[in-house]
Amino acid sequence: MKAIDGLLLKMELRRGVRGVLVWTLAISVAIVLVIALYPMVIDMYAAIPPEFADLMRAFGGIPDTIVDYYASEGGMMLQLFGAIFAALQGFGAINRDERERTAESLYVLPRTRGTFFRTKLLRVTIEVLAFAVVCALASVLGFAIVGEPVDYGPFFTFSGLNAVVLLMFTWLSFAMACLMKTNAKPMSAIAVPFTLYVISIIALATDDAILDTLKYLTPYTFADPIEILKSDYAFEWISFTVYLGLTTAGTVLAWRAFAKREFLG
Amino acid sequence: MNVITVNGLRKYYGAARGLEDATLDVREGEIYGFVGPNGSGKTTLIRILAGLIRASGGSASVFGLTPGPDSARINADVGYMPGESFFYPELKVREVLGFFAAEHGVDLARRNELAGILDLDLGKRIDALSFGNRKKVGIVAAMLHRPKLLLLDEPTTGLDPLVQRLFLDILREEQKRGTTVFLSSHNLGEVERVCDRVAIVREGRIALVTTISDLATRKHKKIVVTPPRDLILDGLERRGGTATESYYEYRGETEALLRLLADADVRDVVIRDATLEELFIGHYGRGDGR
Numbered sequence: 060m061k062a063i064d065g066l067l068l069k070m071e072l073r074r075g076v077r078g079v080l081v082w083t084l085a086i087s088v089a090i091v092l093v094i095a096l097y098p099m100v101i102d103m104y105a106a107i108p109p110e111f112a113d114l115m116r117a118f119g120g121i122p123d124t125i126v127d128y129y130a131s132e133g134g135m136m137l138q139l140f141g142a143i144f145a146a147l148q149g150f151g152a153i154n155r156d157e158r159e160r161t162a163e164s165l166y167v168l169p170r171t172r173g174t175f176f177r178t179k180l181l182r183v184t185i186e187v188l189a190f191a192v193v194c195a196l197a198s199v200l201g202f203a204i205v206g207e208p209v210d211y212g213p214f215f216t217f218s219g220l221n222a223v224v225l226l227m228f229t230w231l232s233f234a235m236a237c238l239m240k241t242n243a244k245p246m247s248a249i250a251v252p253f254t255l256y257v258i259s260i261i262a263l264a265t266d267d268a269i270l271d272t273l274k275y276l277t278p279y280t281f282a283d284p285i286e287i288l289k290s291d292y293a294f295e296w297i298s299f300t301v302y303l304g305l306t307t308a309g310t311v312l313a314w315r316a317f318a319k320r321e322f323l324g
Numbered sequence: 325m326n327v328i329t330v331n332g333l334r335k336y337y338g339a340a341r342g343l344e345d346a347t348l349d350v351r352e353g354e355i356y357g358f359v360g361p362n363g364s365g366k367t368t369l370i371r372i373l374a375g376l377i378r379a380s381g382g383s384a385s386v387f388g389l390t391p392g393p394d395s396a397r398i399n400a401d402v403g404y405m406p407g408e409s410f411f412y413p414e415l416k417v418r419e420v421l422g423f424f425a426a427e428h429g430v431d432l433a434r435r436n437e438l439a440g441i442l443d444l445d446l447g448k449r450i451d452a453l454s455f456g457n458r459k460k461v462g463i464v465a466a467m468l469h470r471p472k473l474l475l476l477d478e479p480t481t482g483l484d485p486l487v488q489r490l491f492l493d494i495l496r497e498e499q500k501r502g503t504t505v506f507l508s509s510h511n512l513g514e515v516e517r518v519c520d521r522v523a524i525v526r527e528g529r530i531a532l533v534t535t536i537s538d539l540a541t542r543k544h545k546k547i548v549v550t551p552p553r554d555l556i557l558d559g560l561e562r563r564g565g566t567a568t569e570s571y572y573e574y575r576g577e578t579e580a581l582l583r584l585l586a587d588a589d590v591r592d593v594v595i596r597d598a599t600l601e602e603l604f605i606g607h608y609g610r611g612d613g614r
Binding site: 323 | 398
C-alpha cells in the first residue's frame with residue numbers, strides 16, 4: 060500500500076496550478092500595493108477626526124508605523140482572502156472530481172481510499188503553504204519598496220500563524236467536502252471562513268464581556284495580525300486549541316466518511 | 325473457476341431500489357452480458373463490483389476478494405469503463421492516457437496501439453471530444469494494462485457502427501488471451517454477437533440467466549397487420565388482435581413472410597424484431613401480444 064500516490068499528486072498539483080497562481084498573484088499584488096501606499100495614507104490618517112480615530116481603536120487604531128499599518132490593512136486582507144482561497148482549495152480537492160464526474164475514472168485505480176485521501180490532503184496542504192509563503196514574501200517586498208525599518212520577528216510570527224490558520228481552513232473544508240453530498244456546491248465552503256471572520260470582527264469591536272468570548276470560536280484570534288504586530292503579544296492558546304481539536308476531529312471524521320464514500324458518477 | 329460471484333446482492337439509494345436480490349457467477353474467460361432496460365440495475369451492479377459504491381446486502385466477490393475493502397488489489401487486474409467516460413477536461417487525450425498507463429505501471433505502446441485501432445486523436449483536448457470519442461478514451465483507459473477482467477457499462481452506446489464492430493472484435497481478441505468480460509447492455513444484437521452467457525435483469529432482479537444459443541431459439545419477429553387478416557404460414561402464430569389490426573409472431577424465413585403479406589390484401593404492415601422483454605415474456609410475466 061502506497062502512503063502517497065506520487066503520480067496522482069503530480070497530476071493534481073498540475074491541474075490546480077492555474078487556480079493557485081491566479082489567487083496567489085492577485086493577493087500578492089494587492090498586498091504589495093497596499094503596503095506601497097503607506098507613505099500616501101500617513102497624511103490621510105493625520106487628517107482623521109479624533110472621534111473617528113476612537114472608533115478605529117478596536118481595529119488597531121491609527122497606525123504609528125508601517126507594521127501597524129500592515130497589521131490592520133494588509134494582514135487582515137491576507138487573512139480573509141487567504142481563508143477563502145484555502146476553503147475553496149480544501150473543498151475542491153474532493154468535490155471537483157465529483158462535479159466534473161472524473162471520480163468514476165479516478166477511484167477505480169488500484170489504490171486504497173487511504174492513499175487517495177492522503178494524496179489529496181497533501182496536495183492542498185502544499186498549495187496553501189505555497190500561497191502563504193509567496194504572500195509573506197510579497198509583504199517583505201512591499202516593506203522593501205517603502206524602505207521603512209521593520210521588526211521582522213513579529214512579522215514572521217504572524218506569517219507562520221496565518222499559514223496555520225489557512226491550513227486549518229483547508230483541512231476543515233476538505234473534511235466538509237468528505238462529509239457533504241457529492242452535489243454540494245463549492246461556494247458552501249466559503250461560508251465557514253466568512254462567518255468566522257464576521258464573528259472575529261464582532262468580538263474585536265465589542266466591549267461586552269459575553270460577546271468578547273466569541274473570539275474563542277474563531278481561529279483568526281490566535282493569528283490576529285493586530286494583536287501580534289501592534290501590541291504586547293501573548294499567544295491565544297484557547298482559540299488555537301479549539302481549532303486544533305476541531306481540525307483533528309474533522310479530519311478523522313472525513314477519513315471515515317471518505318473510506319465509505321460512494322461515487323455515483 | 326468463477327471470476328465474479330454475486331449472491332443475493334441488494335442495493336438501495338435511500339428508499340429507491342437499485343438492485344434487488346441479484347445472484348450470478350461469471351466464469352474465467354467468458355464474455356458475460358448483463359442485459360436489461362434502463363434503470364434495471366445494470367450500472368449499480370457494475371459500480372459495486374468496481375468498488376465505487378457499497379452493497380446494502382448480500383455478497384459479491386471478484387477474484388475471491390470483496391469489492392470495497394479489497395478494491396485496490398482487485399482493480400489492479402480490472403479494467404473498468406463507465407457508461408459515460410469523463411476525464412480531466414483540460415488535458416489532452418495523450419496526457420490522460422499517459423497518466424493512467426503510468427498509474428498501472430505499463431508503457432505507452434499499448435496506448436498507442438489501441439488509439440490507432442480506434443482512430444483516436446491523442447492530441448485533442450478531452451473537453452473538445454464528442455461523446456463517442458470520449459467513449460473511445462474510456463475503452464483505451466480500461467484496456468491499457470491488459471486486465472484479467474473487463475467491467476464495461478454500456479460500452480458501445482454512442483459509438484458509430486464501424487467502431488462498435490471494431491470494439492467487439494477487440495473484446496473477442498481479449499477473450500482469446502484469457503480475459504473475462506462482464507458487460508452491461510440493452511442492445512440484444514450486441515450481446516448476441518459477442519457474449520457466451522447473458523443475465524436478463526429487470527427492475528433490479530435477475531429474471532433469467534441463459535446462453536446465447538437459448539437466446540437464438542427464442543428470437544422472433546413481431547408483426548402487426550392492418551386491417552385484421554387470418555394468415556397461415558409455417559412459423560407464424562396469431563397473438564391476438566383488435567377490430568382494426570391483428571398481431572402475429574413469426575419464426576422463419578423473412579422472404580416467405582413477405583410473399584404471404586404481398587398476397588394478403590393488407591393496407592399496412594409493421595414488422596420488427598421482438599424486444600428483449602418480449603423474448604423472455606414468460607419470465608417477465610406480462611405483455612399484450614403486440
